[in-house]
Amino acid sequence: MSLLPEGCIANVISCTTPRDACRLSLVSSIFKSAAESDAVWERFLPPEYQSIISKSSPCPPSSSSPSSLLCLPSKKELFLSLCDHPILIDDGKKAFSLDKQSGKKCYMISARDLMIVWGDTPTYWRWTSLPGTRFQEVAELICVCWLEMRGKISTCILSPGTHYTAYLVFKLTAGSYGFECQPVEVSVGLVGSESQKRSVYLDAIRGRRMQYRLGRRVGLFNRSRSLGWQASLPRENDDHHPKERGDAWLEVELGDFYNAGDEDGELEMSILEVRAGDWKGGLIVQGIEIRPKQ
Amino acid sequence: MSKLGQAKRIIFLKTADGQLFEVDEPVAMEFEIVKSFFDENEDAADDTVVPLPNVSAEPLAGIIEFCKAHVEFRANGAAGKDEVKKFNAEYIKEKSNEQLKELILAANYLNIKEMLDFLTETIANRLKNKSVEYVRAFFGIENDFTPQEEEAVRKEYEWAFEGVDED
Structure with a gap:
């Protein structure tokens, strides 16, 4: 039978996803040529990619200007670079990247762009720079009783028709304390409407060890219950405990959100521990990441 | 183009497998290849048969059905409405992969933009995650x-x- 012309195949591929396009390049040489064409990858890039790039700055450690991305020989290379190497936007306050599977827009709101209660009081929080982060500064919690962080992002910069999940990206120092058995309350929701709230643990590993110890010492067990201790063991793969990200940071799910894209609004994420109000410290915050739900 | 009060003009199309189709002019003019045939041969007689050497009867019948419905939708101001989506969904429901492939080949050759866009998206959906x-x-x-x-x-x-x- 006669074959579809390459342009027609490219049109079909551009109606799939970046992941499908990469896989379809293995079908035959004509598919490979169509699947690698600029016509296809231009469709996978967000429509406003040029203006995003032209207003961006490089993410450390890279120092080359992101505008050089626009000179890459193919749109596919540009796309993949934006997946693997986030760029800084909004005066370095947010990082922008693309989800490789779907091409949807992803953001990380830097700690500097979060509202952190006591964040400007050096006895409670300090600002440092760490290698391996996207931003110039990260926030380190020295100690507080009132832990409150809020981040906001305009929904009009998110991809339409997309389920997003928000994550807190953080680390615990060797001397961190106060998070072992104490859940924090997190929420995600549009400003002005009811948000989705849940409880998560920031310190799963030590929490588990502690629980074992506490479980054996019955006297303490009762006390821990009165502090809001949950009797169930943390399970692997649940969303209430932090996971390793593969970049030496941890992340914990704050909640999800469907962005229909038909109205402008502001999405707010919060992390709160003010109920028990005990002293806690040793938390390093890189920011809040918003990416498509898997 | 037919003017008001004139009899509806019929366009004759002949497929690769030798079948003759009689198609209402507005429907046939959806096919860019037919339209340019008449643009280039302005004095073509009314009973001129347009040869379509790359299309066989089965996909052509399917294409005429689709274009006829869409010409009517546009005439009734229903373009883009749920009615159209419903028709499109019904239209592809019973089509096998083989039929879809024949249709897109023919729609591509005849150069029918609206139908080509629709088939492109339909086929893309059938290829996702495969x-x-x-x-x-x-x-x-x-x-x-x-x-x-x-x-x-x-x-x-x-x-x-x-x-x-x-x-």
Whole structure:
């Protein structure tokens, strides 16, 4: 039978996803040529990619200007670079990247762009720079009783028709304390409407060890219950405990959100521990990441 | 173009397998290839038969059905409404992969933009998350890579091959 012309195949591929396009390049040489064409990858890039790039700055450690991305020989290379190497936007306050599977827009709101209660009081929080982060500064919690962080992002910069999940990206120092058995309350929701709230643990590993110890010492067990201790063991793969990200940071799910894209609004994420109000410290915050739900 | 009060003009189309179709002018003019045939041959007689050497009768019948419905939708101001979506969904529901492929080949040759866009998206949806072998079978395409080339592509896009649907 006669074959579809390459342009027609490219049109079909551009109606799939970046992941499908990469896989379809293995079908035959004509598919490979169509699947690698600029016509296809231009469709996978967000429509406003040029203006995003032209207003961006490089993410450390890279120092080359992101505008050089626009000179890459193919749109596919540009796309993949934006997946693997986030760029800084909004005066370095947010990082922008693309989800490789779907091409949807992803953001990380830097700690500097979060509202952190006591964040400007050096006895409670300090600002440092760490290698391996996207931003110039990260926030380190020295100690507080009132832990409150809020981040906001305009929904009009998110991809339409997309389920997003928000994550807190953080680390615990060797001397961190106060998070072992104490859940924090997190929420995600549009400003002005009811948000989705849940409880998560920031310190799963030590929490588990502690629980074992506490479980054996019955006297303490009762006390821990009165502090809001949950009797169930943390399970692997649940969303209430932090996971390793593969970049030496941890992340914990704050909640999800469907962005229909038909109205402008502001999405707010919060992390709160003010109920028990005990002293806690040793938390390093890189920011809040918003990416498509898997 | 037919003017008000004139009898409806009929366009004669002849397929590769020798079948003659009589199509209302507004429907036939959806086919860019037919439209340019008459643009280039302004004095063509009314009973001129337009040869379509790359299209056989079965897909052409399907295409006429689709274009006829869409010409009517536009005339009734229903373009873009739920009615159209419903018709489109019904239209492809019973079509096999083989039929869809014949339709897109024919729509591409006849150059019918609206139908081509619709078929492109329909086929794309049937290929999403499918294995390479499934797609080859869908289009009747032979793998023309050497084992080394195939290995190189598979390695480059390893992440894109995990978790595809069962064929």
